[in-house]
Amino acid sequence: xxxxxxxxxxxxxxxxxxxxxxxxxxxxxxxxxxxxxxxxxxxxxxxxxxxxxxxxxxxxxxxxxxxxxxxxxxxxxxxxxxxxxxxxxxxxxxxxxxxxxxxxxxxxxxxxxxxxxxxxxxxxxxxxxxxxxxxxxxxxxxxxxxxxxxxxxxxxxxxxxxxxxxxxxxxxxxxxxxxxxxxxxxxxxxxxxxxxxxxxxxxxxxxxxxxxxxxxxxxxxxxxxxxxxxxxxxxxxxxxxxxxxxxxxxxxxxxxxxxxxxxxxxxxxxxxxxxxxxxxxxxxxxxxxxxxxxxxxxxxxxxxxxxxxxxxxxxxxxxxxxxxxxxxxxxxxxxxxxx
Numbered sequence: 001x002x003x004x005x006x007x008x009x010x011x012x013x014x015x016x017x018x019x020x021x022x023x024x025x026x027x028x029x030x031x032x033x034x035x036x037x038x039x040x041x042x043x044x045x046x047x048x049x050x051x052x053x054x055x056x057x058x059x060x061x062x063x064x065x066x067x068x069x070x071x072x073x074x075x076x077x078x079x080x081x082x083x084x085x086x087x088x089x090x091x092x093x094x095x096x097x098x099x100x101x102x103x104x105x106x107x108x109x110x111x112x113x114x115x116x117x118x119x120x121x122x123x124x125x126x127x128x129x130x131x132x133x134x135x136x137x138x139x140x141x142x143x144x145x146x147x148x149x150x151x152x153x154x155x156x157x158x159x160x161x162x163x164x165x166x167x168x169x170x171x172x173x174x175x176x177x178x179x180x181x182x183x184x185x186x187x188x189x190x191x192x193x194x195x196x197x198x199x200x201x202x203x204x205x206x207x208x209x210x211x212x213x214x215x216x217x218x219x220x221x222x223x224x225x226x227x228x229x230x231x232x233x234x235x236x237x238x239x240x241x242x243x244x245x246x247x248x249x250x251x252x253x254x255x256x257x258x259x260x261x262x263x264x265x266x267x268x269x270x271x272x273x274x275x276x277x278x279x280x281x282x283x284x285x286x287x288x289x290x291x292x293x294x295x296x297x298x299x300x301x302x303x304x305x306x307x308x309x310x311x312x313x314x315x316x317x318x319x320x321x322x323x324x325x326x327x328x329x330x331x332x333x334x335x336x337x338x339x
Contacts, residue, residue, distance in 0.1 A: 019031060070089050137242050148177075148222050149223055152220065153182050154221075155184055155216065155220075156185045157215050168201065171207070185212075186211075186215045191295070191301075203268060211266050212265050221251065227244070227245045227250070227251045228242055287329075290317075296310055317333070
């Protein structure tokens with residue numbers, strides 16, 4: 001059998017199995033030609049045409065494509081068309097395709113904005129999803145956490161429907177993935193020792209936390225694009241329901257609302273610095289609770305002291321800080337690094 005027997009290839013005949021070259025934009029015909037060029041690199045157009053059973057004109061057009069792909073190099077003073085070392089050419093082709101794919105992926109956010117705007121015009125109701133029932137809400141919440149890429153912002157306020165442990169697991173996983181997490185707690189959220197320990201545990205994991213006397217609502221905003229907030233209260237005797245809002249002017253407004261209240265919040269202190277000798281451990285704990293704006297009764301419960309003892313200690317602390325009130329004393333102490 002002649003070693004130059006024709007290699008049959010056709011642009012119109014589909015391959016029996018996908019060729020890996022297809023992912024790099026190389027057709028079956030061009031692949032067959034490339035193999036012929038590698039087999040006889042110095043043969044030239046006429047011989048390559050006979051090897052694959054195609055006209056010289058068609059081979060020339062295919063060579064132009066292989067040249068653009070970097071699989072062969074142009075003629076120079078030393079000779080005609082020649083193949084590039086496949087180990088070099090194929091790697092370069094892969095890198096080029098990866099760069100093109102990355103560029104396409106980078107436009108996804110812009111395309112998503114256009115899509116959302118079109119969806120809002122054609123079918124605005126699709127931007128709102130009502131979720132009913134505790135189990136359905138828990139499932140959607142877990143999905144939102146899993147999809148978070150950049151930042152989660154949260155207004156935290158009772159009542160709480162779910163146990164703390166699953167929430168802690170969800171938030172811990174988000175922080176481990178490098179997603180920023182900011183929570184604005186209402187004071188009533190931290191009056192329970194369990195909830196305060198939970199919040200301090202989240203701060204230790206990397207959560208940024210602040211406290212206000214009240215927050216306007218329970219709210220979750222993911223990546224500034226998707227929001228979840230309750231439609232019913234747990235104390236009205238109705239099945240719990242929430243609404244999920246996809247990217248729109250409403251989610252932009254909810255993110256702005258969060259940022260406005262965030263600027264007003266007082267940082268929630270984490271674990272006290274053991275190297276601070278200005279305050280005892282008990283007083284540093286007191287400072288943190290004052291900065292959170294808790295009532296005397298709640299602070300006394302946390303510290304395990306009587307109201308009379310607590311108020312005496314608060315009064316002493318205010319004198320040391322020249323503060324006119326309990327909350328101001330907590331804030332000034334926090335600014336000094338006492339909490």
